[in-house]
Amino acid sequence: MKAAVIVFPGSNCDRDAAVALEAAIGKPPAMVWHGDAELPTSDLIVLPGGFSYGDYLRSGAMAAHSPVMREVIKRAKAGTPVLGICNGFQVLTEARLLPGVLMRNATLRFICKDVHLRVERADTRFTSGYANGDVVTFPIAHKDGSYFADDETLQRLEGDGRIAFRYCDPDGKLTAGANPNGSRDNIAGILNETGTVLGLMPHPERLADPALGGTDGAKMFKGLVESLAA
Amino acid sequence: MKARITITLKPGVLDPQGKAIEGALHALGFGSVGDVRQGKYIEVEVAETDPARARAEVERMCNELLANTIIENYAYELEVA
Numbered sequence: 001m002k003a004a005v006i007v008f009p010g011s012n013c014d015r016d017a018a019v020a021l022e023a024a025i026g027k028p029p030a031m032v033w034h035g036d037a038e039l040p041t042s043d044l045i046v047l048p049g050g051f052s053y054g055d056y057l058r059s060g061a062m063a064a065h066s067p068v069m070r071e072v073i074k075r076a077k078a079g080t081p082v083l084g085i086c087n088g089f090q091v092l093t094e095a096r097l098l099p100g101v102l103m104r105n106a107t108l109r110f111i112c113k114d115v116h117l118r119v120e121r122a123d124t125r126f127t128s129g130y131a132n133g134d135v136v137t138f139p140i141a142h143k144d145g146s147y148f149a150d151d152e153t154l155q156r157l158e159g160d161g162r163i164a165f166r167y168c169d170p171d172g173k174l175t176a177g178a179n180p181n182g183s184r185d186n187i188a189g190i191l192n193e194t195g196t197v198l199g200l201m202p203h204p205e206r207l208a209d210p211a212l213g214g215t216d217g218a219k220m221f222k223g224l225v226e227s228l229a230a
Numbered sequence: 231m232k233a234r235i236t237i238t239l240k241p242g243v244l245d246p247q248g249k250a251i252e253g254a255l256h257a258l259g260f261g262s263v264g265d266v267r268q269g270k271y272i273e274v275e276v277a278e279t280d281p282a283r284a285r286a287e288v289e290r291m292c293n294e295l296l297a298n299t300i301i302e303n304y305a306y307e308l309e310v311a
Contacts, residue, residue, distance in 0.1 A: 057296070108250055149300075
């Protein structure tokens with residue numbers, strides 16, 4: 001299996017993603033610079049966290065129009081799985097591969113802490129390492145993570161089962177107190193219509209090794225690799 | 231010519247920054263202050279002499295990059311040099 005991690009100027013979780021992918025795959029992913037118009041053949045494309053282009057204009061807006069993204073969008077539309085983490089999720093919404101927008105946190109603060117997430121869909125290639133309703137711990141580290149979409153879009157996401165993760169309390173309850181950033185309906189991660197693109201604000205790659213304090217994130221990469229190999 | 235572009239949040243979209251500014255203005259004693267909304271202002275020089283073509287260009291810029299039309303509206307004026 002071949003994975004590619006796209007590196008934008010200002011990406012800062014690209015190497016964390018590469019380490020987590022290598023642990024799951026057994027070999028390192030290709031690191032592809034944003035200015036490259038060519039992208040190696042890949043079974044999985046990862047858009048990492050960070051602050052691409054300094055978050056100028058809007059988080060992810062510049063990166064969504066960088067040369068390599070034209071190819072990423074083409075591959076995503078042809079069915080290649082794409083995982084966007086944090087800034088990568090913002091890039092996916094700006095590139096219109098996922099609906100909605102990540103807006104400034106309701107608190108206006110940058111939030112860096114571990115949060116609980118409830119797995120809403122364990123039957124996707126991204127989440128096959130979990131069971132429906134599992135409560136997992138992933139870190140978040142963002143200032144623009146408040147998921148917004150209009151009522152009609154939210155209804156469509158709910159109806160089609162495209163919400164992959166929601167912020168919850170330790171018991172899996174979707175409380176307002178467990179929502180760190182003001183996201184509508186506690187949404188932490190969503191899928192595209194075909195389930196081949198996942199964007200999420202929390203960072204699975206940051207809790208993917210016991211030395212980092214937890215391995216809940218490693219299950220995403222392991223499950224992903226197994227389901228892609230199947 | 232120069233395009234003066236104003237980008238504002240659509241009605242109904244939460245604006246925590248506007249709310250924070252509103253609170254700060256109240257704290258400063260500006261009791262008359264009601265709702266505050268924050269937006270962006272961008273100036274773009276366009277090497278174009280035909281206003282109709284300049285308008286079409288600016289609208290494309292706004293739709294493709296400058297505004298996220300899911301949450302933002304844009305308006306602009308052209309200033310002929």
